Amino acid sequence: MAASAANKMAVHAAKPAVRRPRLLPKPATASGAPANGTVQLGLLPNLLGYQLRLTQRLVFDDFAEAMDELDMSPGLFGMLIVIEANPGLKQTELAYAARLDRSTLVPALDKLEARGLVTRRAVLEDRRVNGMWLTPEGSALLKKLKQRVARHEQRLARNLTPVERVTLMTLLERILPERR
Amino acid sequence: MAASAANKMAVHAAKPAVRRPRLLPKPATASGAPANGTVQLGLLPNLLGYQLRLTQRLVFDDFAEAMDELDMSPGLFGMLIVIEANPGLKQTELAYAARLDRSTLVPALDKLEARGLVTRRAVLEDRRVNGMWLTPEGSALLKKLKQRVARHEQRLARNLTPVERVTLMTLLERILPERR
DNA sequence: TATTGTTATACTCTATAACTATA
DNA sequence: TATAGTTATAGAGTATAACAATA
Numbered sequence: 001m002a003a004s005a006a007n008k009m010a011v012h013a014a015k016p017a018v019r020r021p022r023l024l025p026k027p028a029t030a031s032g033a034p035a036n037g038t039v040q041l042g043l044l045p046n047l048l049g050y051q052l053r054l055t056q057r058l059v060f061d062d063f064a065e066a067m068d069e070l071d072m073s074p075g076l077f078g079m080l081i082v083i084e085a086n087p088g089l090k091q092t093e094l095a096y097a098a099r100l101d102r103s104t105l106v107p108a109l110d111k112l113e114a115r116g117l118v119t120r121r122a123v124l125e126d127r128r129v130n131g132m133w134l135t136p137e138g139s140a141l142l143k144k145l146k147q148r149v150a151r152h153e154q155r156l157a158r159n160l161t162p163v164e165r166v167t168l169m170t171l172l173e174r175i176l177p178e179r180r
Numbered sequence: 181m182a183a184s185a186a187n188k189m190a191v192h193a194a195k196p197a198v199r200r201p202r203l204l205p206k207p208a209t210a211s212g213a214p215a216n217g218t219v220q221l222g223l224l225p226n227l228l229g230y231q232l233r234l235t236q237r238l239v240f241d242d243f244a245e246a247m248d249e250l251d252m253s254p255g256l257f258g259m260l261i262v263i264e265a266n267p268g269l270k271q272t273e274l275a276y277a278a279r280l281d282r283s284t285l286v287p288a289l290d291k292l293e294a295r296g297l298v299t300r301r302a303v304l305e306d307r308r309v310n311g312m313w314l315t316p317e318g319s320a321l322l323k324k325l326k327q328r329v330a331r332h333e334q335r336l337a338r339n340l341t342p343v344e345r346v347t348l349m350t351l352l353e354r355i356l357p358e359r360r
Numbered sequence: 361t362a363t364t365g366t367t368a369t370a371c372t373c374t375a376t377a378a379c380t381a382t383a
Numbered sequence: 384t385a386t387a388g389t390t391a392t393a394g395a396g397t398a399t400a401a402c403a404a405t406a
Contacts, residue, residue, distance in 0.1 A: 039277040042265035044258055047329065048336050048345065049239050051352045053254055056236040057279070058359045059229050074233055075396075078224055085222035091365065097219040099237070104397055106366060120365095128364040128405050149227065156228050159354045165228065168351040172231045174339045179238045255373075272387065284374055286389060308382050308387040 048175075059156060066152040072145055076108060080134065080142050083118060088131035091120070117141060228355075239336060246332040252325055256288060260314065260322050263298060268311040271300070297321055 044050045063074055075098070082097050083089055091109065095102040109132070112118040117138035120130040134142065157165045173180075224230045243254055255278070262277050263269055271289065275282040289312070292298040297318035300310040314322065337345045353360075 039262060039269065039273050040265040041277065042261040043326070044261055048333055048349065049243060049254060049329075050258065051349055052232070052236050052239055054279075055352045055355050056232050058356045059232055061359065062356060063229060073395080074229060078230065081222040081224055082219060085220040089219065092363085093219050097221065099234075100396090101398060102365070103367080103399080108396090126364085126406070130365070146223070149229075153228055156355050159357060160351065164351060164354075167347065169228065169231050171340065171344060171348040171351070172235045174344075175235050175336050176238045176242060177339060179241065253372080270387080280373090281375060282388070283376080283390080288373090306383070306387085310388070 062155060063149075063152055066148045066155075067145070070141070070145065070148070076112060077145055077149065079105075079108060079112065080117065080138060080145070083132050084134050084139070084142060087133050088123070090123075090129050090131060092129075094132065112138070242335060243329075243332055246328045246335075247325070250321070250325065250328070256292060257325055257329065259285075259288060259292065260297065260318060260325070263312050264314050264319070264322060267313050268303070270303075270309050270311060272309075274312065292318070 060074065067073075067077075078098060079094060082094055086093070091105055092102050095105045098105070109118060109120060113120065116135055118132055119135055120132045123129050123131045160168065240254065247253075247257075258278060259274060262274055266273070271285055272282050275285045278285070289298060289300060293300065296315055298312055299315055300312045303309050303311045340348065
């Protein structure tokens with residue numbers, strides 16, 4: 001813990017190869033493949049949940065690579081988008097939109113605020129409530145992020161026709177509608 | 181940490197309301213909705229990555245509820261399936277199949293072994309290598325898990341025709357094939 | 361009393377680096 | 384030297400419970 005905090009403080013010397021964690025595990029062997037033949041996956045490939053989880057992981061990895069030195073996760077990106085679309089948004093409202101507990105939001109917003117991307121300040125009428133706004137730097141960064149996300153999205157759909165892409169979106173939305 | 185270890189040890193007394201974490205956040209307000217109108221999501225609903233991530237989270241929640249007191253995650257379930265399909269599998273091979281670093285596997289297998297579901301033991305020819313097998317208890321539990329997963333999968337696809345389900349699976353597999 | 365944001369705490373999942381024991 | 388498994392450590396993401404300020 002102490003070491004971790006010290007590391008955070010020690011950053012920003014001359015950007016010494018930031019050492020973000022790898023997103024894909026290193027190959028287990030030089031070849032990256034198991035020595036003796038192929039591993040059987042049983043019923044997993046027939047499970048929607050499995051395909052969804054696997055695909056989501058690959059997409060997540062591609063997203064992180066797309067962001068590269070801008071150091072942004074899908075979750076934080078989504079928060080910036082929602083704050084931009086709802087200037088003065090309350091934390092509780094963002095938590096609701098992001099389907100997170102409001103306590104979960106606090107460290108995420110701390111991070112965005114520490115990076116100078118978001119401002120939160122108490123509103124006049126009810127001093128318990130924080131309104132949130134993008135700073136000019138936040139808006140500028142978000143503009144860049146959107147471009148990268150657009151290219152990322154193009155990569156995701158590279159093997160789909162526009163119709164297939166829409167079909168996929170629609171089918172996804174029809175999974176567990178009772179929970180949405 | 182000490183408390184956590186103590187909890188693990190203390191399990192299996194008389195099953196005193198295990199206190200698993202909630203999977204969905206508590207509603208922020210009594211109504212569960214933000215006070216003033218609807219939150220705009222901007223471009224998020226048009227992003228494949230967003231729909232995928234959201235859907236995956238809902239599916240994950242449903243999976244956990246389906247497992248209920250059997251306390252099983254999609255990842256651990258997948259490991260049991262793969263071990264069953266490949267008796268004597270090496271840890272490195274499982275790591276490769278699950279796309280995890282081999283160090284990541286260790287605590288997961290510790291957990292499965294501590295629950296008496298999996299055995300690992302050094303193989304004769306190369307004493308660095310552990311082979312893995314399901315125990316009889318592991319096989320029995322997996323049988324139960326498969327039934328629950330089957331019902332879970334039915335719920336996921338409840339609003340899809342069989343053809344649509346296959347279409348969805350196929351479209352998912354066509355995302356980022358270069359990473360598979 | 362109820363709500364908003366916060367803190368303290370904990371748990372899951374995942375990685376990297378360095379280590380041990382074998383090969 | 385190289386590989387298999389392990390340990391130590393770290394970080395992201397998420398939750399619950401309890402609290403202070405405010406309504």
